[in-house]
Amino acid sequence: MRQFDFMGKRRLAFTTSAVMLLIALVSLAVQQLSLGLDFTGGTLVEVSYHTAPSLDTVRQTLEAAGFQDISVQTFGTADEILIRLQQAFDPNVGQQVTDLLRAGGDQVTLVRAEFVGAQVGEQLRDQSGLGMLVALGVVMLYVAFRFQYKFAVGAIVALIHDVIIVLGAFSLFQIEFDLTVLAAVLAVIGYSLNDTIIVYDRIRENIRLSRIDDMPAIFNDAINQTLSRTLATSGTTILVLLALLVLGGDMIHNFAIALLIGVGVGTFSSIYVASALLLPLKLQRTDLIPAPKENEDAEELP
Amino acid sequence: MLNRYPLWKYLLILLVLAVGLVYSLPNLFPADPAVQISPASGGENLSESQLERVQSALADADIPLKSTERGANSVLLRLDSASDQMRARGVVDGLLDDDHVVAVNLAESTPSWLRDLAASPMTLGLDLRGGVHFLLEVDMDAAVTQRLEVNASAMRETLRSERIRYRNTEIDGRTVSMDFMNAEDRDEAKSLISRDFPDFQYADAEADRGARLSMTLSDQAVDEIQDYAINQNLTTLRNRVNELGVAEPLVQRQGPNRIVVELPGVQDTAAAKRVVGATANLEFRLEARPDTPEQETETLQFRSSPRTAELMRDVIITGDSVSSATRSFDENGRPQVNIDLDGTGGTLMNRATRSNIGRNMAVVFIEHKTNDRTVMKDGKPEVVRDPYTERGIISLATIQSALGNSFRITGLDSPTEAAELSLLLRSGSLAAPIYFVQERTIGPSLGQDNIDRGILSVQIGLLLVVAFMLLRYKAFGLIANVALGVNLVLVIAAMSMLGATLTLPGIAGIVLTLGMAVDANVLIFERIREELRTGLSVQQAIHAGYERAFTSIVDANLTTLLVALILFSIGTGPVKGFAVTLSLGILTSMFTALMVTRAMVNLTVGGKPLKKLWI
Numbered sequence: 001m002r003q004f005d006f007m008g009k010r011r012l013a014f015t016t017s018a019v020m021l022l023i024a025l026v027s028l029a030v031q032q033l034s035l036g037l038d039f040t041g042g043t044l045v046e047v048s049y050h051t052a053p054s055l056d057t058v059r060q061t062l063e064a065a066g067f068q069d070i071s072v073q074t075f076g077t078a079d080e081i082l083i084r085l086q087q088a089f090d091p092n093v094g095q096q097v098t099d100l101l102r103a104g105g106d107q108v109t110l111v112r113a114e115f116v117g118a119q120v121g122e123q124l125r126d127q128s129g130l131g132m133l134v135a136l137g138v139v140m141l142y143v144a145f146r147f148q149y150k151f152a153v154g155a156i157v158a159l160i161h162d163v164i165i166v167l168g169a170f171s172l173f174q175i176e177f178d179l180t181v182l183a184a185v186l187a188v189i190g191y192s193l194n195d196t197i198i199v200y201d202r203i204r205e206n207i208r209l210s211r212i213d214d215m216p217a218i219f220n221d222a223i224n225q226t227l228s229r230t231l232a233t234s235g236t237t238i239l240v241l242l243a244l245l246v247l248g249g250d251m252i253h254n255f256a257i258a259l260l261i262g263v264g265v266g267t268f269s270s271i272y273v274a275s276a277l278l279l280p281l282k283l284q285r286t287d288l289i290p291a292p293k294e295n296e297d298a299e300e301l302p
Numbered sequence: 303m304l305n306r307y308p309l310w311k312y313l314l315i316l317l318v319l320a321v322g323l324v325y326s327l328p329n330l331f332p333a334d335p336a337v338q339i340s341p342a343s344g345g346e347n348l349s350e351s352q353l354e355r356v357q358s359a360l361a362d363a364d365i366p367l368k369s370t371e372r373g374a375n376s377v378l379l380r381l382d383s384a385s386d387q388m389r390a391r392g393v394v395d396g397l398l399d400d401d402h403v404v405a406v407n408l409a410e411s412t413p414s415w416l417r418d419l420a421a422s423p424m425t426l427g428l429d430l431r432g433g434v435h436f437l438l439e440v441d442m443d444a445a446v447t448q449r450l451e452v453n454a455s456a457m458r459e460t461l462r463s464e465r466i467r468y469r470n471t472e473i474d475g476r477t478v479s480m481d482f483m484n485a486e487d488r489d490e491a492k493s494l495i496s497r498d499f500p501d502f503q504y505a506d507a508e509a510d511r512g513a514r515l516s517m518t519l520s521d522q523a524v525d526e527i528q529d530y531a532i533n534q535n536l537t538t539l540r541n542r543v544n545e546l547g548v549a550e551p552l553v554q555r556q557g558p559n560r561i562v563v564e565l566p567g568v569q570d571t572a573a574a575k576r577v578v579g580a581t582a583n584l585e586f587r588l589e590a591r592p593d594t595p596e597q598e599t600e601t602l603q604f605r606s607s608p609r610t611a612e613l614m615r616d617v618i619i620t621g622d623s624v625s626s627a628t629r630s631f632d633e634n635g636r637p638q639v640n641i642d643l644d645g646t647g648g649t650l651m652n653r654a655t656r657s658n659i660g661r662n663m664a665v666v667f668i669e670h671k672t673n674d675r676t677v678m679k680d681g682k683p684e685v686v687r688d689p690y691t692e693r694g695i696i697s698l699a700t701i702q703s704a705l706g707n708s709f710r711i712t713g714l715d716s717p718t719e720a721a722e723l724s725l726l727l728r729s730g731s732l733a734a735p736i737y738f739v740q741e742r743t744i745g746p747s748l749g750q751d752n753i754d755r756g757i758l759s760v761q762i763g764l765l766l767v768v769a770f771m772l773l774r775y776k777a778f779g780l781i782a783n784v785a786l787g788v789n790l791v792l793v794i795a796a797m798s799m800l801g802a803t804l805t806l807p808g809i810a811g812i813v814l815t816l817g818m819a820v821d822a823n824v825l826i827f828e829r830i831r832e833e834l835r836t837g838l839s840v841q842q843a844i845h846a847g848y849e850r851a852f853t854s855i856v857d858a859n860l861t862t863l864l865v866a867l868i869l870f871s872i873g874t875g876p877v878k879g880f881a882v883t884l885s886l887g888i889l890t891s892m893f894t895a896l897m898v899t900r901a902m903v904n905l906t907v908g909g910k911p912l913k914k915l916w917i
Contacts, residue, residue, distance in 0.1 A: 044556055056751045073432060074745030077385050082435075082744065116562065117536070117555030131872035135865045142864055146857055183807040183880045186869065187814050190862045190884060194818060197858040198825065205850075229828045233821040236770050240763035240813055247762060249755035251429070251748050251806055259814075 006223045006271055007216035010279070013272035017161060020265075024168020033171050036178030037069045041118040042086040045097045050107035052078035058101065065100050069176060080111070089115030120179065128182075136160075139193065147200060148288060150281040155196050158274035162192045162265045169261050175254055184255045188262030191237070195230065195270040202226050203275065207288050215283060219275055234267050304841040305908030307901055315901050318893070319788060325795035328412040328423040334368060335387040335743070336409035337394055340376035340572035342401050348377045352398070359397050365390050371409075376572060378409055387743065405572040406434055406743050424798045425566050427550045427805030427879075429748045433566040436578060437740035438539075440559050441689060444670070445531035445734030446476055446524055454478050455616050457495050466491050469512065470597055476524055479507070479516040488513040532559065534733035539563060541729035542577055550803040550879050561736065564744060566803050579738055582669050582723060583731045584621040584711075587613045588654070589662035589698065605667060605694035606715070613664050613695075618654045620731070623647025627727035629720040630710075637720035638712045641727065648707035656704035664698045665711050667723075670735035689735060748806060756806055760813055767820055775827050777916035781902045782823040785894040789819045792890040793883075800882065808883050815887020818859070822895030826851040827917055840912045848900055855895065863888045 055072045058081060062070050069086035087093060094113025101108045136156055144152035166188055170177050202222040210218055238260065245256035339348050339356070348356075353370070360367055360379070368380040379394070381387050387406055395404040408431075410423055425431075450473045457480070461468050468491065469481040482488040485506075492504055492515055501523035507514040519527070536555060543551045543563065552564040563578055590599040590612040603610050625644040632638045643651060655663070673688045697713035714720045746753065768786070771779035793812055797804065830847030838846060863885055870881035907915070 041554065055745075056749050059749055071747040072749065073747050075435070076388050076742035076744075080742075084747075114557035114560070115555075116557075119552055119554050127872055128877050131869055131877065134872060135868040138864055138868055139861055142861055180807045182877070183811065186877070186880055187811060187884070189865060191814070191818075193861050193865065194821065194858045197861050198854050201854040201857055225832070226828075229821075229824050232770075232774065232824045232828070233817070236767045236820055236824075237814075237817045239766040239770060240817060243763035243766060244756075244759045244813075247755060247759035249752045249759070251752050252756050252759060255807065 003220065003224050004227070005220060007219050007276060007279070010272060010276040013268075013276060017269075017273060020165050020168070021161065023172065024164050027168050027172040028164075031171055031174065033167065033177040034174040036176045036181075037071070037084060037086040038119045038179045039177070040086060041116050042069070042084060043089045043093050043113065044116045045083045045085065045094050045113045046075060046111040047081050047083070047098055047101065048109045048111050049079040049081065053081065053101075053106060055081070057104070058083070061100055061104060062097065067097075069178075084116060089113075135189075143197075143200075147204060148283075150278055150283050150287060151200055151204075153281060154274040154277040155193065155200070157277060158196050158269040159189060159192055161269050161273050162188055162262060165265045166258055166262050170258065175257060178254070180251065180255045181258050184258035184262065187259060188266060191259075191263060192266030192269060195233075195266055196274040198229070199223060199226055199270045199275055203278075204288055207285055213285060215279060219278070223271055223275065230267060230270075234263055237263050304845050305904050307904050307908075311897070312901055312905075315897055318792070322788070322792040322795040324416070324419060325421045325799050326791050328410065328416055328421045329794060329798060331411045331413070331423065333408040333410050333423070334380045335383060336381060336407045337379045337387060337390050338376055338405050338407040338409075338572045339379070339394060339398065339402050340405075340576075342403055342576065346401070347372075347375060348398075348402065353377060356394055356397060359393050360390055363389065363393050365393065378407070380409055391741075403572045403575055405575050406741065407572075408433070408743075422798060422801070424794065425801065425803040427803045427808065428552055428564055428566045428744070428746070429806050430746055430753055430804065431566065432743065432745040432747070433564055434574075435740070435742045435744040436563045436565075436575065436738060437556065438561045438563065438579065438736045439739045440532050440535055440561065441670075441735045441737065442528045442531065442559050443475075444689065446519065446527055447473060448734065449527050450476070450478050450519070453499060454480075457499070458616070460494060460498065461491055464490075464494060466494070476519040477516055478502075479514055482513045482515065485513040488515050491515060528559070531733040532561070534730075535736060536561060538730040538732050539578060542580075542725070543574075545577075545725050545729050550805055560739065575738070575741070577722060577725060579736065580669075580722065580726055582667065582726050584624075584723075584727070585666040585668060585693075586618045586620075586651070587616070587664050587666060588618065588658060589664060590614050591661075602664075602666060602693055602695050604698075605696055606713070611662075611664060611695055611698055613666070618663075619643070619647045619650050621727050622731050623650070624727040627724040629717070629724045631717075632710075632712055636712060637714050637717045638710050639714065639720050639724045639727070640708065640710045642708045651705050651707075655701050659701050659703060661701055662698050663701050664695045665713070666693055667696045668693050672737050689737070691735075753806075756809070760809055763813060764816065767817070771820065771823070775823075775917055777906075778823075778827050778830075778903075781899050781906075782820065782827070784902065785823065785899045786816060786819060788898050789816060789887075789890050789894040792894070793886055796886045796890065797883070800886075802882050802886075803879060805879065808879060811880055811883040812887060815884060815891055818862075818888065819891030819895055822851075822855045822859075822891060823899060825854055826895070826899070830915070831917060834915065834917075840907070840915050841909065843915070844903060844907070848896075852896065855892065859888050859892050 055074070059070055059072045062072075062083070062085070067085050067087060071084045073082045074080065075082040083097060085093070085097075091113075094110050097113070098108050098110040136159065139159070140152040140156050143155050163185060166185055169175075170181065199222065202225055203219060206218050206222045212218070241256050241260045241263065244252050245260065248256060341347055353372075356379075357367065357370065365386050366382055368382055371378040371380070379390065381390055391404060391406050398404060412422055454471050454473060457478070458468065458471065466487050467483055468487070469483065472479045480491070482491060488506065495517070496502070496504055499517070501520055502517040503520055505516050505518070507516050532555060536553060539561060540553045543553060543565070550566055552562065554562050556562045565574055594614065598615050599612050600615050601610050601612055623643050623646065624641055625647075626642045628640050630638055630640055669692045671690055671692055673690065675686050675688065677686050697711060714723065748756070768783045771782050773779070775782065790812070793815065826847050829851045830843050833843035833846045834840070866881045866885040866888065869877055870885065
């Protein structure tokens with residue numbers, strides 16, 4: 001089987017990571033995330049039709065008129081429609097929407113138009129942020145306990161790296177960030193961690209088995225041995241995500257984008273962030289195998 | 303012998319599979335639109351004669367009833383369509399008085415043999431199925447009045463401690479006025495109060511027999527109070543809905559003074575309505591002494607008997623100071639609520655009780671209610687709400703010793719009332735009373751087109767994975783695919799048993815955990831291939847492959863599970879929902895990858911003298 005020299009190219013990879021992180025952070029600082037209706041709130045318009053309309057037509061009409069992030073629901077009966085738009089409230093929106101819908105020849109009356117607040121309260125936002133930090137801390141402890149603290153540092157840096165790059169991509173291209181995308185980011189954390197631990201596990205196994213101290217070579221072996229698995233898993237996941245992206249429609253679209261970026265970056269970071277970072281952290285065989293004790297010395301004595 | 307399972311392991315796997323199948327079955331039966339009638343707090347269930355009246359009224363209105371079910375605490379009327387449901391709700395609500403809560407509901411139609419096993423379907427989220435929509439209005443005037451009452455009480459306290467005599471306080475709109483014996487007292491009071499309350503505009507006025515100070519809230523202060531009230535109410539409602547165990551609800555502000563609460567699918571909507579709309583709070587007050595001046599006292603009635611008691615107007619603390627509350631039973635089996643106060647509340651309570659040992663203290667139950675009347679306005683019927691406040695003493699007991707941070711309240715009507723009161727105290731009180739303005743069923747927030755496309759894409763994604771596994775691992779791929787199917791059934795069963803709510807992101811989460819389940823199999827199969835290459839025999843390679851992949855799989859899954867558990871315990875709403883799906887998915891995928899595929903491999907090739915593996 002062909003062996004790739006992954007570790008030999010780590011300087012190039014570190015530079016790539018650093019550049020991506022920088023772009024992501026600058027974009028997040030300058031133009032923030034383009035938050036969706038769930039986070040910002042918007043305008044709610046309730047209209048009453050004479051005969052029940054097709055919800056998809058309503059949605060398409062409004063989309064064509066340039067409204068964003070639209071949700072259209074029946075409200076009580078089939079001819080009463082509730083529309084939520086991500087649009088700063090002004091007193092004319094209701095009339096504007098009604099006029100647009102009337103243009104299709106339907107009899108539409110405006111029942112009410114009001115602003116709606118964010119679905120995600122500040123409390124939730126703060127709690128979720130805290131939750132993430134605690135989760136990172138516990139993961140670090142667990143990895144330090146199961147492996148060694150240098151592994152823990154690598155795993156956490158890789159996780160933060162992945163999350164920042166996914167968020168950065170959403171900020172850079174101003175793709176809408178809503179609760180569904182938040183779920184995707186959480187999934188990226190799960191995926192990336194899974195991937196990292198699998199590579200780590202092989203590294204640990206190889207360090208314990210091998211007789212050489214050449215860490216880059218051991219890492220290369222471990223990564224090459226898990227490569228077919230990594231490609232198979234990322235491959236199937238990407239297959240599913242491509243299906244979601246192409247066929248899934250508007251609502252799943254951004255979710256799939258977040259995960260596609262996440263899976264790509266996550267696979268990259270398991271090799272080049274989580275594992276390669278172990279080299280500057282000076283991981284040694286003795287970190288995983290306790291140093292030989294006196295009784296071994298005793299055996300060597302004449 | 304290598305690669306053989308003992309019989310009990312096969313039986314265990316079969317048992318888990320059977321349980322999984324049974325509990326995932328209810329998801330195949332669609333829910334009916336229904337109207338649920340349940341008694342208002344502490345009342346009686348609908349009587350047989352009332353039910354007959356309801357049924358005949360529905361028949362008169364030409365609304366066909368699919369079936370009627372009488373539950374332990376409610377009556378469920380199943381209907382054919384959503385429009386029948388709306389009309390039926392109107393008819394039933396008009397017929398019954400305030401003793402009953404009438405709510406629209408989506409009732410599950412699980413066959414009874416499954417229901418006997420406590421099997422029920424997953425709830426579909428607001429995005430996929432829709433649910434019930436409550437529109438609540440916050441009484442902004444009451445928010446201001448309540449704040450003024452608290453301020454007036456604090457002002458009186460200040461004046462008393464400075465020994466300035468006042469005669470009367472009055473609250474009207476956004477103005478508090480106080481009467482004094484003379485202008486000097488008033489001026490002194492003004493300089494004293496204005497230091498503590500900069501939000502008021504102070505004005506002197508003449509009054510018969512003395513001087514009057516009128517204090518009016520500035521516009522900005524009123525805005526702040528109202529903003530605070532609605533935000534506080536939003537938080538409280540979110541807490542309450544979460545306490546109810548409703549997964550994936552929506553609580554958001556609408557317009558300047560309204561709040562929307564949407565609850566997905568099959569829920570006990572009547573209970574939800576009662577708890578969401580409840581405005582109950584508590585006040586702790588001292589009983590008045592015989593020599594207390596009349597303007598400082600108020601006469602209140604007991605809730606359970608026509609007795610009355612004379613109480614001080616000043617409130618020691620309200621339910622807002624409660625940090626936690628639980629329900630339990632006292633020695634005699636009567637319901638009680640155990641209360642813990644927060645720091646300030648505890649200090650206030652301690653100070654008040656310490657200096658008043660031997661006096662009586664009352665616990666007052668407050669509820670804001672409305673009377674709806676329909677009046678004709680411009681030829682159209684319009685509902686007018688007259689808000690009123692009910693105050694009743696639930697207990698009056700002698701203070702035996704100084705009270706601290708925790709104590710208990712007795713004298714409640716029923717265990718249900720104790721449970722709801724403790725829930726309300728826990729989730730925080732409302733800063734202003736709220737009223738139901740509208741109640742509707744609401745359709746899915748995703749268009750049918752979007753839902754169809756989403757589900758189609760998930761199916762195609764799964765098919766691709768299945769095809770990939772077959773191509774790459776041949777016979778072992780088939781085994782992995784069967785395990786994948788088992789995994790899907792188990793996740794759905796577990797989510798149904800936990801009463802989790804399925805949303806579109808949730809479906810995507812399931813697909814992701816299926817991906818992780820495939821990953822576990824990939825790890826094992828790759829390892830077996832590797833072991834075969836190093837020259838191990840078929841049986842040894844299978845054994846070593848499972849053995850060596852085991853630590854990788856367990857480590858990777860446990861770390862992810864840790865993250866999911868933390869997200870679950872700290873996160874709320876959608877984060878929590880995602881965490882549930884992820885945790886369940888990880889557990890089932892570990893089970894299927896490590897046990898189910900192993901069992902199948904053992905059954906098919908285990909122990910047989912094979913030269914070559916189809917992998």
